[in-house]
Amino acid sequence: MNIFSKDTDINVRLNNIFKNRFCINLFNNELDININDNLLGRKFKLKPRDLIYLLYDIEKEFDITISKDDIDNIKFNTISNIIKIINKELQQKDMEVV
Template identity: 40%
Template sequence: MEYIEKRLDDIFKRRFGIEMGPNKDKFRDKKLLGQEFGMPAKDLLYLFFDVEKEFSIKIPQEAVVSGEFSTYNGICQIIDNEMKR
């Protein structure tokens, strides 16, 4: 999972200028669109496509609808599950 987190952290840094490393524990289970994290909805869409491209996966629609693709930990879990297929 460390490999996934490093690459996901790189996406956050490259795309949004957000250094997740030191803040990761604070935001792991916070909603990315929530008040604490404050990501605009359009950025979540960019993140969706960046993750699919970076990891060469297809994120299931169910993962988005269920809200799993709304937290850092949720995204890591989706990536891990899809890479095992």
């Protein structure tokens, strides 16, 4: 099993999004997933419009809003960057509650 985030819940939920939306199991060791592989590259083969669906699914699943800055600065392009964005938004959300 590939480990992408220290938070197992994020790993499982993100994997479910990829499985349901793109039929990609991030935990499949045969795929040799590298968290720094570009989602639009040869391994994932996603199309730009797929990133829009992914954005929507992540915002819905984690109840967060991904900032325009994270999208404009090409940060929403790898599993690693997406995990960082999710963690950042969840931390900000937790701070707002306090």
